[in-house]
Amino acid sequence: MKIHGIRNISYNNQNRMNNVRNNIPANNYNACNATNNVSFNYFNNITFTSIDNSENLRKLFDKDVPCMYCGKTMLSEEFINGPASKKILNGPISNVVKYIIPVQDSLHEKERDVFEIIKALAVEYPEINLHQALKTIEPTYEMALRVEQRPIFDELYELSSDLPLDAKKKFDNIMNETEKKLSLKPVKIPFSRREFIYKLDKICDSMTDKKMKNALTERANGLPDEKKAEYPIAKNQLSSIEQIENYIADKNFPEYDQIKDLCDISRKKINGIPVVIKFNRKSFIYKLNEALNNLKDKDLKEKFIKTADKLPTSKDNTSAFILKYADYPSSRIAKRLLKSSQGTIEHIKPFYKNGHNVTSNFAHACDFHNQTRQHQDLDIFIDKLPDVDIHIQNYIDFLIDISKEKDSFEKYDINPSHIIKISALIKTLSKNKLKPNINRLYE
Numbered sequence: 001m002k003i004h005g006i007r008n009i010s011y012n013n014q015n016r017m018n019n020v021r022n023n024i025p026a027n028n029y030n031a032c033n034a035t036n037n038v039s040f041n042y043f044n045n046i047t048f049t050s051i052d053n054s055e056n057l058r059k060l061f062d063k064d065v066p067c068m069y070c071g072k073t074m075l076s077e078e079f080i081n082g083p084a085s086k087k088i089l090n091g092p093i094s095n096v097v098k099y100i101i102p103v104q105d106s107l108h109e110k111e112r113d114v115f116e117i118i119k120a121l122a123v124e125y126p127e128i129n130l131h132q133a134l135k136t137i138e139p140t141y142e143m144a145l146r147v148e149q150r151p152i153f154d155e156l157y158e159l160s161s162d163l164p165l166d167a168k169k170k171f172d173n174i175m176n177e178t179e180k181k182l183s184l185k186p187v188k189i190p191f192s193r194r195e196f197i198y199k200l201d202k203i204c205d206s207m208t209d210k211k212m213k214n215a216l217t218e219r220a221n222g223l224p225d226e227k228k229a230e231y232p233i234a235k236n237q238l239s240s241i242e243q244i245e246n247y248i249a250d251k252n253f254p255e256y257d258q259i260k261d262l263c264d265i266s267r268k269k270i271n272g273i274p275v276v277i278k279f280n281r282k283s284f285i286y287k288l289n290e291a292l293n294n295l296k297d298k299d300l301k302e303k304f305i306k307t308a309d310k311l312p313t314s315k316d317n318t319s320a321f322i323l324k325y326a327d328y329p330s331s332r333i334a335k336r337l338l339k340s341s342q343g344t345i346e347h348i349k350p351f352y353k354n355g356h357n358v359t360s361n362f363a364h365a366c367d368f369h370n371q372t373r374q375h376q377d378l379d380i381f382i383d384k385l386p387d388v389d390i391h392i393q394n395y396i397d398f399l400i401d402i403s404k405e406k407d408s409f410e411k412y413d414i415n416p417s418h419i420i421k422i423s424a425l426i427k428t429l430s431k432n433k434l435k436p437n438i439n440r441l442y443e
């Protein structure tokens, strides 16, 4: 067995660079060095690379590396955001479906459900785009979602009978507004500068044209604040909205409709005209929290929030997904379907729990599992994952195969000592719940 040598770098210098890159304060420096030196001496030939330099490990996303937690083959950034995807994802769904079918097994459960629905639509309406496709089926899924939401609202109504008078009044107002939103009746809602900026920012998120993004943000920031601004506030707000509309008027870009809708609704709000607004789970829970803020009975408040939390989200419910994303441009919908399967670099020991940005602490996990884990300890996180022992073993076996390829260390930073090191770390941090077998290294 040939063990590749350590890269020709100065260890201390590299560590200093890591800290500079990650803005770790100087006094954390020595602690970092101390810990690393222990493992450094023990394994003798490990590379220390910052997250910026995880580039070599990232190249494995082009080689169908499986997620360490779920075993799904991960998608590369290029596949999701590259030039090929840009051309296809805003076009006819028949082409979108053809693009995604080869990787459909990488999709997570809810995304896969939605993709199956889109596939069926592509047979019937091959020429429409994804946005139009979701709009076509929106009414059916809206009805299905209402059926699932109703018992949860009923539970909230029941809880509200225990509220003191002032809180009950606030709750009734929220529910009154909610019922109107659920049945798509217009509601009178005050304009909020903060909400406008937040929503515009969300829409601009997916924009590739940075110049346009900046121009829009600048105009939105020019909106007078209804809490501070001088009279005549409404007139000034309307003129800011008009500036945004004028700016986009002669431009052709996927987010046009969403921004136009936002401006139309905002103008009505400023003028005191009732508007039809979709129910939004997040803002409902936010308002509920606000209304119950001063409630002395903390148990009751918790019961409310726990009940509201049961409302379906676009992450765990197909109907909620379709309703939420029906308003988005096609490429954004497609990217949302693919994003949770995107490959990411995972810190085996969480960065926020003193895990370092070094290759010996890096593994490969899909965006879904990376986001779900956040900073949880490994032994706790894996408890909820089905067949995780098999997936970890497949991942380690995959790395072993890579390590046997020519120049695997130069290309991917993968060599036997890297595999030994991360297997040991996984074993330790999972409190021996996971014991990757590295025998194949010696075959």
Ligand SMILES: [Zn+2]
Residues within 6 Å of the ligand: 067, 068, 069, 070, 071, 072, 365, 366, 368, 369
């Ligand atoms: Zn995964």
